[in-house]
Amino acid sequence: MDLAPLPASLPETVPFTGPETLERMQGFPFRARLGANESTFGPSPLAIKAMEQAARDVWMYGDPEGHDLKATIAARHGVTSDHIAVGEGIDGLLGLTCRLILAPGDAVVTSEGAYPTFNFHVAGFGGTLHKVPYQADYEDPEALLAKAHETRARMIYLANPDNPMGSQLAPQIIEAMAQNLPPHCLLVLDEAYGDLATLPLPQIDPHHPQVIRFRTLSKAHGLAGLRVGYAITNPALARAFDRIRNHFALGRIAQAGAIAALQDTAWLTQVQDKIRHARQSLTRIAERNGLKPQPSSTNFVTIDCGRDAAYARAILTGLQAQGIFIRMPGVAPLNRCIRISLADDATLDILAEALPRVLRSL
Amino acid sequence: MDLAPLPASLPETVPFTGPETLERMQGFPFRARLGANESTFGPSPLAIKAMEQAARDVWMYGDPEGHDLKATIAARHGVTSDHIAVGEGIDGLLGLTCRLILAPGDAVVTSEGAYPTFNFHVAGFGGTLHKVPYQADYEDPEALLAKAHETRARMIYLANPDNPMGSQLAPQIIEAMAQNLPPHCLLVLDEAYGDLATLPLPQIDPHHPQVIRFRTLSKAHGLAGLRVGYAITNPALARAFDRIRNHFALGRIAQAGAIAALQDTAWLTQVQDKIRHARQSLTRIAERNGLKPQPSSTNFVTIDCGRDAAYARAILTGLQAQGIFIRMPGVAPLNRCIRISLADDATLDILAEALPRVLRSL
Numbered sequence: 001m002d003l004a005p006l007p008a009s010l011p012e013t014v015p016f017t018g019p020e021t022l023e024r025m026q027g028f029p030f031r032a033r034l035g036a037n038e039s040t041f042g043p044s045p046l047a048i049k050a051m052e053q054a055a056r057d058v059w060m061y062g063d064p065e066g067h068d069l070k071a072t073i074a075a076r077h078g079v080t081s082d083h084i085a086v087g088e089g090i091d092g093l094l095g096l097t098c099r100l101i102l103a104p105g106d107a108v109v110t111s112e113g114a115y116p117t118f119n120f121h122v123a124g125f126g127g128t129l130h131k132v133p134y135q136a137d138y139e140d141p142e143a144l145l146a147k148a149h150e151t152r153a154r155m156i157y158l159a160n161p162d163n164p165m166g167s168q169l170a171p172q173i174i175e176a177m178a179q180n181l182p183p184h185c186l187l188v189l190d191e192a193y194g195d196l197a198t199l200p201l202p203q204i205d206p207h208h209p210q211v212i213r214f215r216t217l218s219k220a221h222g223l224a225g226l227r228v229g230y231a232i233t234n235p236a237l238a239r240a241f242d243r244i245r246n247h248f249a250l251g252r253i254a255q256a257g258a259i260a261a262l263q264d265t266a267w268l269t270q271v272q273d274k275i276r277h278a279r280q281s282l283t284r285i286a287e288r289n290g291l292k293p294q295p296s297s298t299n300f301v302t303i304d305c306g307r308d309a310a311y312a313r314a315i316l317t318g319l320q321a322q323g324i325f326i327r328m329p330g331v332a333p334l335n336r337c338i339r340i341s342l343a344d345d346a347t348l349d350i351l352a353e354a355l356p357r358v359l360r361s362l
Numbered sequence: 363m364d365l366a367p368l369p370a371s372l373p374e375t376v377p378f379t380g381p382e383t384l385e386r387m388q389g390f391p392f393r394a395r396l397g398a399n400e401s402t403f404g405p406s407p408l409a410i411k412a413m414e415q416a417a418r419d420v421w422m423y424g425d426p427e428g429h430d431l432k433a434t435i436a437a438r439h440g441v442t443s444d445h446i447a448v449g450e451g452i453d454g455l456l457g458l459t460c461r462l463i464l465a466p467g468d469a470v471v472t473s474e475g476a477y478p479t480f481n482f483h484v485a486g487f488g489g490t491l492h493k494v495p496y497q498a499d500y501e502d503p504e505a506l507l508a509k510a511h512e513t514r515a516r517m518i519y520l521a522n523p524d525n526p527m528g529s530q531l532a533p534q535i536i537e538a539m540a541q542n543l544p545p546h547c548l549l550v551l552d553e554a555y556g557d558l559a560t561l562p563l564p565q566i567d568p569h570h571p572q573v574i575r576f577r578t579l580s581k582a583h584g585l586a587g588l589r590v591g592y593a594i595t596n597p598a599l600a601r602a603f604d605r606i607r608n609h610f611a612l613g614r615i616a617q618a619g620a621i622a623a624l625q626d627t628a629w630l631t632q633v634q635d636k637i638r639h640a641r642q643s644l645t646r647i648a649e650r651n652g653l654k655p656q657p658s659s660t661n662f663v664t665i666d667c668g669r670d671a672a673y674a675r676a677i678l679t680g681l682q683a684q685g686i687f688i689r690m691p692g693v694a695p696l697n698r699c700i701r702i703s704l705a706d707d708a709t710l711d712i713l714a715e716a717l718p719r720v721l722r723s724l
Contacts, residue, residue: 001548001571001599004465010605018610020425033422042421051420051615055413058587058619059404060395061580063382088450092608103366117609124606186363209363218423225420225614237363243372244486246454247479248380252587253413253615257420 006104006126015117019325031323032343032350037163037300039222040343041274043257044267047223050260054253062252069255072262073230079206082235088249090192090214090229093241095121097212097231098155100240101186102127107151111139113164113331115190118157127154134334137294137302138167141177149182156181159190161197161297164329164339168297174202181210189213192229193298195220195268196275207234219299220271221261228258275299278342285352289359300341302329309335311362318358324351368466368488377479381687393685394705394712399525399662401584402705403636405619406629409585412622416615424614431617434624435577435592441568444597450611452554452576452591455603457483459574459593460517462602463548464489469513473501475526475693477552480519489516496696499656499664500529503539511544518543521552523559523659526691526701530659536564543572551575554591555660557582557630558637569596581661582633583623590620637661640704647714651721662703664691671697673724680720686713 002008019036023029033040042048063069070081077083087093094117102108104126110118112131122129130151132143139162148156158177161168174189181187191213194201204211212233218224228250231238261267282301286293292304305312312328316338319326328338340351364370381398385391395402404410425431432443439445449455456479464470466488472480474493484491492513494505501524510518520539523530536551543549553575556563566573574595580586590612593600623629644663648655654666667674674690678700681688690700702713 001463001596002546003462003602004468006465007462007602007605012601012604014426014604014609016426016609018423018426020429021427024429036423038423039421042418048417048420051417052414054587055410055417055615055619056404058410058413059401059584061380061398061400061586062589064376064378064380065383067382067386088608088611091610095608100365100369101363103368106366184364222421224423225416227424227611227613234363239374240365240369242374242376243369246450246457247376247378248453249450249589249611251589251616253417254613257417 010124013120015120022320022325026320028323030325032347033325034341034343034347034351035325035327036224037219037298037341038224039219039271039299040347041222041271043222044261044264046264046267047257047261051253051257054256058252060252061248062250062255064247066250066255069250069259072259076262077232079232083206083232083238085231085233085238085241086250087229087241087245089218089227090190090216091117092227092249093214093229093231094118094188095124096241096245097188098122098125098127099244101154107153108155108157109144109148109151109153110157111144113329113334114139114157115159115163116330134165137165137334138162138169141169141173145177145180148185152182153185155186155188157188157190159192161193163193163298164302165334166294166296166298166300166302168197168199171200171202175204178202178204178208178211185210187211192216192219196272196297196299198297206232209234212237217258217261220268222271223257223261226254226257228254274344275342278344278348281345281348282340282342285348285355289355294337300339302337302339304337307336312336312338314362315358318361319354322354322358324354372486375482377482384682384687388682390685392687394709395687396703396705396709396713397687397689398586399581399660399703400586401581401633401661402709403584403633405584406623406626408626408629409619409623413615413619416618420614422614423610424612424617426609428612428617431612431621434621438624439594441594445568445594445600447593447595447600447603448612449591449603449607451580451589452552452578453479454589454611455576455591455593456480456550457486458603458607459550460484460487460489461606463516469515470517470519471506471510471513471515472519473506475691475696476501476519477521477525478692496527499527499696500524500531503531503535507539507542510547514544515547517548517550519550519552521554523555525555525660526664527696528656528658528660528662528664530559530561533562533564537566540564540566540570540573547572549573554578554581558634558659558661560659568594571596574599579620579623582630584633585619585623588616588619590616636706637704640706640710643707643710644702644704647710647717651717656699662701664699664701666699669698674698674700676724677720680723681716684716684720686716
C-alpha cells in the first residue's frame, strides 16, 4: 500500500530501543535497569491500590474529558482546569503539539543531543529541525533564541532540568527567554524532571500565549508504565488538543492511578529524599572509579568518562554484558558521557560491584 | 498561539460525549451504563490478576515493541507477528492509519451514519469524506466500492459487524469487495465486534496489500478502559506504523492485561454465551414494549422505535432521566433507532422496569 508522501519519506525509526529488546537479543535479563530513568522507588502504595481497584472497573472506558485528573493537576499547580491538557505521556503530547503547530517545512529549534523523541515527532509532521550545540553541558538559551529568530521558528524545545545531561538552568534565564520569543514561536518547556529539580522552576504566567510546559507521572511518581503526562498552558492552546486527540486514550486505570499518585504528596517527598541520597551514592561510585559525575537535577547522573565516545560506549557495553542496562547521549561532545538512573541502594550496589571490573577490562 | 492551517480549520469536536460528562451535567450517576457497548460481564479474572501484578511493576515502561503481546495476537489469528500492529484502541490505530495514508484533499469513502471517530481522524488529516447511505440498515458494499472508484478514494471504511446498526454482512461479500478495490485504495475493515459475530468473518489473505483489519480488547474481552486494539495486515503496512507511532504508548498494565485476556479463551466463550442470552432478553424487552429490535451480531441491540428521530431521542432522554445511559445513531434514517448495550440480567432488569414508564410518558 503506497503511503502518503510525508510518511513515505520517514524512516521506520524507533527513538529508543527498549531494555526488553536488548534482553531478547542478549538472551538474559538485566539485573539492574538503570537506562530509562525509571523509578525503582516505585509509585505511591495508594496509587497501586487505586490501580488495582480500577482494574476491576476496567470494562468501562475512562472519562474522555479526564475531568477529575485535570482538576487534581490544576489544584497542584494553582491554575484552573482549562489550563491543562492530559495525554499518553509527554511523548504523546509532544506529538500532538507538533501536529497542532507545524505545517510541512516549518522551522523548529532544539539542541544538538536533546530529546530524540521530540525530533521524531517534528520530522513526523514535516518540520525542519535546526540544532544549536550545548554550552558546557547546559542547553544554551541565547543560541536557541538566536537560531529561532534567524529561522523564524514555530517552536523551540528546551528540557529543564535537562535530559540527557541532568543540568538545570536558573529560573530567571527561562523567564527571560519566555519574554524574548520570536512572534509565532512556541516555547516547548519539557519539565519531565521538574519534581526533582535542585533550583526553583521558572515562574511563567499560565496565560502566556507562547509557552507550553510539560510534566509527567513517569519519573518522580514512578508510573512510567502507566503513560500519563500533562501540559500546562493558556486555555486556547489547551483546548486545541481537543481538535485532534484520541479522546478515550487515557484509560480508567491510568486516570485513577495518576490521581492517587498526585494526591500522595508525602510519598513524593520521600522519593525526593531518596533521590537526593542516591545522587550522592552514585556520585561517589563514579568518583571512586576515576570518572567525573556531573551535577544532577534529575533522577539520573550523567558521568563524564573523560575520553571519547568509543570509550563511553565500551563502558556501556561492558556493563550491559554484566546485566546492567544504562544509556548514553547520542552525539558529540555529550557522548563522552554515560547516563545512569538513580535507584535504591541494592540496585546501585550491583553497579558499584560491576563498574571497576568493566573499567579494568578495557 | 496560531495553529498550523489544517488544525486551525478543525472544530474542537469530541466524537462522543462520555457518560461521566452527562452525569456531571445531570447531577446524578447512571444506574445502568448501556450506551458505550462496554461489557458488564467484565474481563477475565486472569486478566484482572495480571493487571494487579503489573500495577506493582508499573515503575517500568512497557516493552515499546509489544513483543509478547504481538506474539499472543499472532498466534490467535494464525499469522506471524510481523502482520500485527498494536495501539491505543482501534481509535488510536485509525488515527495512525489516516496519517499514514492520507494527504490533504485525498478522498475517503464511508457510510452515512458509520463510526464518527473514523470521520474525526479523516478530517484531522485533511481527507475529504464521501458518504453513501445504508441499504436497509446494512452497509452497502456495492455503493461503497462504486463511490471509491468514482472519487479515486485512498480508503474505504467498513465496520463488520456494523456499529451502530448491529448488522453483519456475509463473509463472501467482504471477500469479493477485497478483490475489487480501486488501485491505491485501502479497505479499513473495523472488526471491533468480530468476537461476537453471528456469521463467520471473511477469509482474507493476510498478505493482501490493500486490506487492514482492526480488532479490540474493549468489547468481548471487557477491557474498554485499558485501551488496547490491534491491526492485522501485510507486513509492510504493519511495519509502517513504526514511522509515526508513540512507541511507549502501550503501557505495562495494558500489555499484561491484554495478553492474559487473549489467553483466557474459556472466559471468552462464557462471555459469548452470556451475550447470546442477553440478546434474547433485550430483544424480548423491546418487543414487549412494541418496539422493533434489529438482528444483532454485536454486544448491543439496535431498536427501531417505529417513528422519527425526535421520538427516538425522546426515549433516549427519558431513559437518561431514569438513570439509564444509552445512545442512538446520529443521522437519518438510522436515527429512528436507539442503541442499547447488552448486559447482565440485573442491569437489563433496570431497563425492563423503566422503559414502559418512559414510553407511557411520551
